[in-house]
Amino acid sequence: MLRYSLPLLLFIGLVVLFLFGLQNDPRKVPSPLIDKPAPDFSLPSLHTPDTTISKSDLLGKVTLINVWASWCAACRIEHPLFVKTAKKESLSIYGLNYKDKRDDALQWLEQLGDPYIDSAFDQAGTTGIDYGVYGVPETFIIDKQGVIRYKHIGPVNQNQLDEIILPLVKELEKAS
Amino acid sequence: MKYVLLFWLCILSSVFAADMPVEFDNEQKQARYHALLEEIRCLVCQNQSLADSSAGLAQDLRNEIYDMVQQDQSEQAIMQFLVDRYGDFVLYRPRLQSNTWLLWTGPFIALIIAVVIVFVIIKRQSKALSQRLELSPEQKQKLEQLIDNNEKS
Numbered sequence: 001m002l003r004y005s006l007p008l009l010l011f012i013g014l015v016v017l018f019l020f021g022l023q024n025d026p027r028k029v030p031s032p033l034i035d036k037p038a039p040d041f042s043l044p045s046l047h048t049p050d051t052t053i054s055k056s057d058l059l060g061k062v063t064l065i066n067v068w069a070s071w072c073a074a075c076r077i078e079h080p081l082f083v084k085t086a087k088k089e090s091l092s093i094y095g096l097n098y099k100d101k102r103d104d105a106l107q108w109l110e111q112l113g114d115p116y117i118d119s120a121f122d123q124a125g126t127t128g129i130d131y132g133v134y135g136v137p138e139t140f141i142i143d144k145q146g147v148i149r150y151k152h153i154g155p156v157n158q159n160q161l162d163e164i165i166l167p168l169v170k171e172l173e174k175a176s
Numbered sequence: 177m178k179y180v181l182l183f184w185l186c187i188l189s190s191v192f193a194a195d196m197p198v199e200f201d202n203e204q205k206q207a208r209y210h211a212l213l214e215e216i217r218c219l220v221c222q223n224q225s226l227a228d229s230s231a232g233l234a235q236d237l238r239n240e241i242y243d244m245v246q247q248d249q250s251e252q253a254i255m256q257f258l259v260d261r262y263g264d265f266v267l268y269r270p271r272l273q274s275n276t277w278l279l280w281t282g283p284f285i286a287l288i289i290a291v292v293i294v295f296v297i298i299k300r301q302s303k304a305l306s307q308r309l310e311l312s313p314e315q316k317q318k319l320e321q322l323i324d325n326n327e328k329s
Contacts, residue, residue, distance in 0.1 A: 029265045030263060032260060032261070032262070034258075060251065064207070124236075125233070130260070130261060132261040134262065135219070
């Protein structure tokens with residue numbers, strides 16, 4: 001009996017393994033920064049180049065950092081969602097404008113709406129490297145103490161926002 | 177469609193992989209720099225090393241590594257810099273650590289299991305064979321009888 005069922009069991013095992021593999025997106029690499037303090041940064045504001053935005057501006061409240069760029073096509077897909085949500089919920093969203101041209105970025109916000117409290121202008125992409133950004137758009141959730149709690153790679157859709165991001169923000173807001 | 181474009185982007189980028197000529201203080205640093213680039217995966221075009229990829233991020237990371245090599249930082253420190261930001265995935269050769277021990281020892285464990293299975297099969301077959309060759313008491317008796325008869329006649 002074992003003689004005949006063993007190959008079948010091995011085959012089923014392989015099928016399960018492959019199904020599991022097919023459902024994983026290899027382009028989504030888990031970030032080592034989860035549950036670690038957000039890296040320090042100090043960048044000029046996109047709107048007012050003379051003022052700087054740094055990590056200390058984020059502390060004390062749960063903040064979303066949305067990495068975006070005017071050259072990024074997928075950012076266009078998720079952007080209306082953030083515009084809509086920023087109006088409805090009391091959500092603190094900062095933008096990280098990644099490797100962009102200032103004029104293009106400002107024009108982009110003018111056309112599509114600006115859901116951000118402010119956007120940090122990371123022209124060289126060095127803050128992006130510190131945050132392990134490799135595929136724009138990316139969205140980080142940072143808690144009150146400045147610890148990265150979640151990272152979303154790629155455009156956020158309504159479902160992910162309602163099921164994952166907003167509940168986590170609410171939960172973190174309750175925590176002291 | 178997105179993936180088709182991405183595919184071509186990766187193919188084309190390797191054709192045009194424009195590794196900007198960089199100058200080093202000495203040849204040793206240059207060799208270290210190029211050896212490091214071969215060891216690190218580009219996260220944008222995942223099957224290319226930093227040396228091959230011309231993705232924007234790859235160029236930025238090459239610049240970072242160039243600076244660190246020029247500052248005489250160790251391989252260990254440079255690798256750690258990248259792992260801290262992008263995770264173990266950037267290393268083409270995974271380190272031996274708690275979540276990779278199965279990856280490293282797995283092939284050897286599979287080999288040991290295979291050797292044990294082959295050994296058991298051989299043992300079982302040789303046992304069956306020797307049993308088949310062995311005569312039962314009746315057969316032995318009959319054989320002796322036959323020999324006796326033969327000698328008498």
